[in-house]
Amino acid sequence: MRIERVTGQLSLRRTIETGTEEQRRAVRQIIDDVRKHGDAALKTYTEKFDQVTLDSLRVTEAEMKAAYEAMAEDLLCFIREAAANIRDYHARQKRESWMMTKEDGTILGQKLTPLDAVGLYVPGGTAAYPSSVLMNVIPAQVAGVKRIVIVSPPNKHGTLPAGVLVAANELGVKEIYKVGGAQAIAALAYGTETIQPVDKIFGPGNIYVALAKREVFGQVAIDMIAGPSEIVVLADETAKANEVAADLLSQAEHDERASSILVTPSMKFALEVASEVEKQLETLPRKEIAAASLEQYGAIYVTETLEEAVEVVNELAPEHLEVITAEPTSLLGQIRHAGAIFLGRFSSEPVGDYFAGPNHVLPTNGTARFSSGLSVDEFVKKSSIILYSEQALQEHGTKITALARLEGLEAHARAVEERLKSRT
Amino acid sequence: MRIERVTGQLSLRRTIETGTEEQRRAVRQIIDDVRKHGDAALKTYTEKFDQVTLDSLRVTEAEMKAAYEAMAEDLLCFIREAAANIRDYHARQKRESWMMTKEDGTILGQKLTPLDAVGLYVPGGTAAYPSSVLMNVIPAQVAGVKRIVIVSPPNKHGTLPAGVLVAANELGVKEIYKVGGAQAIAALAYGTETIQPVDKIFGPGNIYVALAKREVFGQVAIDMIAGPSEIVVLADETAKANEVAADLLSQAEHDERASSILVTPSMKFALEVASEVEKQLETLPRKEIAAASLEQYGAIYVTETLEEAVEVVNELAPEHLEVITAEPTSLLGQIRHAGAIFLGRFSSEPVGDYFAGPNHVLPTNGTARFSSGLSVDEFVKKSSIILYSEQALQEHGTKITALARLEGLEAHARAVEERLKSRT
Numbered sequence: 001m002r003i004e005r006v007t008g009q010l011s012l013r014r015t016i017e018t019g020t021e022e023q024r025r026a027v028r029q030i031i032d033d034v035r036k037h038g039d040a041a042l043k044t045y046t047e048k049f050d051q052v053t054l055d056s057l058r059v060t061e062a063e064m065k066a067a068y069e070a071m072a073e074d075l076l077c078f079i080r081e082a083a084a085n086i087r088d089y090h091a092r093q094k095r096e097s098w099m100m101t102k103e104d105g106t107i108l109g110q111k112l113t114p115l116d117a118v119g120l121y122v123p124g125g126t127a128a129y130p131s132s133v134l135m136n137v138i139p140a141q142v143a144g145v146k147r148i149v150i151v152s153p154p155n156k157h158g159t160l161p162a163g164v165l166v167a168a169n170e171l172g173v174k175e176i177y178k179v180g181g182a183q184a185i186a187a188l189a190y191g192t193e194t195i196q197p198v199d200k201i202f203g204p205g206n207i208y209v210a211l212a213k214r215e216v217f218g219q220v221a222i223d224m225i226a227g228p229s230e231i232v233v234l235a236d237e238t239a240k241a242n243e244v245a246a247d248l249l250s251q252a253e254h255d256e257r258a259s260s261i262l263v264t265p266s267m268k269f270a271l272e273v274a275s276e277v278e279k280q281l282e283t284l285p286r287k288e289i290a291a292a293s294l295e296q297y298g299a300i301y302v303t304e305t306l307e308e309a310v311e312v313v314n315e316l317a318p319e320h321l322e323v324i325t326a327e328p329t330s331l332l333g334q335i336r337h338a339g340a341i342f343l344g345r346f347s348s349e350p351v352g353d354y355f356a357g358p359n360h361v362l363p364t365n366g367t368a369r370f371s372s373g374l375s376v377d378e379f380v381k382k383s384s385i386i387l388y389s390e391q392a393l394q395e396h397g398t399k400i401t402a403l404a405r406l407e408g409l410e411a412h413a414r415a416v417e418e419r420l421k422s423r424t
Numbered sequence: 425m426r427i428e429r430v431t432g433q434l435s436l437r438r439t440i441e442t443g444t445e446e447q448r449r450a451v452r453q454i455i456d457d458v459r460k461h462g463d464a465a466l467k468t469y470t471e472k473f474d475q476v477t478l479d480s481l482r483v484t485e486a487e488m489k490a491a492y493e494a495m496a497e498d499l500l501c502f503i504r505e506a507a508a509n510i511r512d513y514h515a516r517q518k519r520e521s522w523m524m525t526k527e528d529g530t531i532l533g534q535k536l537t538p539l540d541a542v543g544l545y546v547p548g549g550t551a552a553y554p555s556s557v558l559m560n561v562i563p564a565q566v567a568g569v570k571r572i573v574i575v576s577p578p579n580k581h582g583t584l585p586a587g588v589l590v591a592a593n594e595l596g597v598k599e600i601y602k603v604g605g606a607q608a609i610a611a612l613a614y615g616t617e618t619i620q621p622v623d624k625i626f627g628p629g630n631i632y633v634a635l636a637k638r639e640v641f642g643q644v645a646i647d648m649i650a651g652p653s654e655i656v657v658l659a660d661e662t663a664k665a666n667e668v669a670a671d672l673l674s675q676a677e678h679d680e681r682a683s684s685i686l687v688t689p690s691m692k693f694a695l696e697v698a699s700e701v702e703k704q705l706e707t708l709p710r711k712e713i714a715a716a717s718l719e720q721y722g723a724i725y726v727t728e729t730l731e732e733a734v735e736v737v738n739e740l741a742p743e744h745l746e747v748i749t750a751e752p753t754s755l756l757g758q759i760r761h762a763g764a765i766f767l768g769r770f771s772s773e774p775v776g777d778y779f780a781g782p783n784h785v786l787p788t789n790g791t792a793r794f795s796s797g798l799s800v801d802e803f804v805k806k807s808s809i810i811l812y813s814e815q816a817l818q819e820h821g822t823k824i825t826a827l828a829r830l831e832g833l834e835a836h837a838r839a840v841e842e843r844l845k846s847r848t
Contacts, residue, residue, distance in 0.1 A: 051668040078823040197792035221794040246839040253835040343811040350836040354827040358808035370623035370645040372806040384782035387767040399502040403778040410709045411677040412774040415670040
């Protein structure tokens with residue numbers, strides 16, 4: 001791995017992928033088609049892109065039964081235990097409606113209401129992760145969302161991965177459709193004969209899925225435009241080089257564009273980790289992907305001090321941050337930007353990917369500067385409540401009319417005055 | 425106003441404005457120019473679109489002084505009182521970091537951190553509202569955001585409206601730039617020599633501003649794509665027709681595309697309101713705008729029952745909802761979709777626009793189905809915290825490795841195993 005002494009400012013901020021003109025046009029065409037032709041368009045695009053002709057878009061009970069038969073018993077138990085942990089953590093994010101009262105009779109408040117219906121996109125191919133199902137569906141359920149829909153592109157046999165199906169069924173999700181790409185996003189946003197539209201779309205996908213989400217944003221809500229995954233490890237000489245190297249590799253194997261970075265004040269430790277990475281890389285099944293990722297987006301940054309290392313971490317604003325130093329918790333207050341923070345040597349990042357409880361859907365590509373991981377909040381709406389009494393309006397009415405007239409909005413002022421004049 | 429008996433399903437959902445190909449291209453061109461040429465591009469576009477040549481982009485102390493001189497003393501007091509109410513309400517939205525601990529040493533939690541820097545776009549012309557400054561800046565301050573930047577297009581004299589400047593200064597905002605349009609959004613997202621980039625952009629604007637926000641989304645965060653404003657009044661015969669009519673007009677005067685709708689189970693009341701609207705419309709200064717808005721997007725829907733009326737409200741998912749019935753609070757539980765809910769006849773909508781305390785930046789165009797008004801939450805990031813003890817990893821490590829291998833991610837499994845094997 002490349003080792004660099006940090007001199008200037010660093011940034012993970014790679015330019016965001018907004019696609020080519022041609023890709024954008026293709027996506028708009030697909031969305032238009034699905035709006036016009038509904039299910040027929042979905043089936044045509046599935047034939048074209050997934051090379052399979054489907055009788056039914058919806059996953060059947062027989063397919064679900066086959067998925068359970070393909071799943072080892074102990075794995076099923078682990079999925080259930082992970083689901084329980086995830087549910088326990090997210091339950092603590094749930095908030096209540098609240099109100100405040102004033103002596104003049106005014107009541108102000110905030111009412112929380114779950115979304116009616118949400119859709120989850122689960123990518124196909126090698127990135128079809130049961131854990132994504134758990135991480136997206138459980139917060140929706142904790143929030144109280146009644147209708148949860150999963151869409152995912154079918155393989156060439158017209159089915160979905162057993163792990164995805166089992167995870168969905170364990171959570172009680174009944175609406176699962178075998179459709180992917182921009183056409184799936186269009187169906188979720190606008191609806192077809194088979195798929196009723198939803199209010200918000202979650203989940204990652206390829207460039208076409210991302211462009212489609214961007215395109216329907218406004219018609220429905222979307223979660224975020226996810227980029228490739230990244231990890232930053234902040235470590236000093238008390239860390240174990242073999243463990244840190246393994247964590248860097250666990251990120252690098254995701255995707256050639258994934259980014260694995262070590263920030264350390266110790267050149268000695270940097271060299272040890274670099275050597276361990278080379279060693280461990282050799283025996284990895286996804287060696288080519290990991291090597292390409294490390295080559296392009298991997299780095300070891302060596303700083304003068306630990307404080308400087310923390311500042312580098314804040315500049316990078318990583319999706320995942322591991323802090324493996326003599327006193328990791330003492331640094332927590334200084335860390336401003338990170339999607340998830342793993343403290344100490346036993347908190348290896350995969351612990352959070354699968355099992356611990358916090359969400360693994362996290363802001364990528366430096367967007368932890370301004371955004372957060374998925375939480376129950378994203379499945380809930382807040383409505384403000386205003387109840388003014390006659391007394392309150394009498395007391396404050398003329399202030400309100402003055403402010404309205406300052407903005408040139410006469411009818412706003414008169415709406416208040418209609419009440420003040422007709423005191424019945 | 426058009427009166428209709430409700431038969432089928434209703435929807436406010438007008439197609440979202442995504443602009444023409446030409447507008448999109450123009451916006452991308454402006455953004456590219458600002459990225460390449462910085463301040464020079466900002467000045468060129470300001471000359472082109474705002475017909476003024478600026479010496480300095482930044483508002484000076486002399487301009488601020490002039491704004492205070494133009495502002496009536498009592499208005500200044502009302503702005504201060506409104507600001508105090510808004511601050512009081514939003515302070516109750518603020519959340520704390522939290523953690524949970526387990527006996528095996530595991531600590532999980534959620535750390536809340538304010539954004540570093542945010543930008544607020546304040547539209548120019550007739551829609552330059554001091555109240556928008558209060559409603560956007562105060563939640564940012566409550567959240568703890570350190571750097572708050574305002575951008576707004578200058579008028580032909582190269583200045584900004586006194587109300588906007590005074591409101592900003594009252595809140596202690598020091599960075600105010602005279603630049604508008606897509607070029608202002610580009611400057612906030614990418615930075616120029618004078619304007620450092622921010623992490624999130626707030627505030628409404630015309631189609632070019634909206635397209636620019638859509639374009640830079642991902643590079644920075646954005647609040648929402650705001651559409652024209654709307655009100656729905658849910659009223660029975662206990663309401664006063666003159667008051668309801670005035671409220672409908674207060675929305676209609678905003679914009680020709682604004683939407684004002686009454687939903688009532690009483691045809692008698694519907695007719696009274698329609699007649700009152702005609703009468704009050706005559707004397708309004710913004711009569712043409714209000715009339716056009718009512719003609720195109722105004723309606724009175726008459727239902728059979730009050731329950732049916734509530735369902736119509738949920739279908740419309742309005743930005744503002746007034747409930748003026750015999751027992752308004754009894755309906756609160758049934759209302760699922762509304763940005764802000766005004767209860768009872770003294771809670772006229774302008775009370776919330778200016779003074780009561782809840783935010784007036786609300787989801788428009790039916791998007792209250794899936795989104796919320798502006799709140800302190802939008803200025804805060806959540807980072808999850810995971811601390812696993814050695815004991816916890818020993819106990820659960822093999823479950824995590826099994827789940828990782830189910831997803832084909834060998835390096836994830838090995839990262840955990842590196843800890844399990846080297847028990848030192």
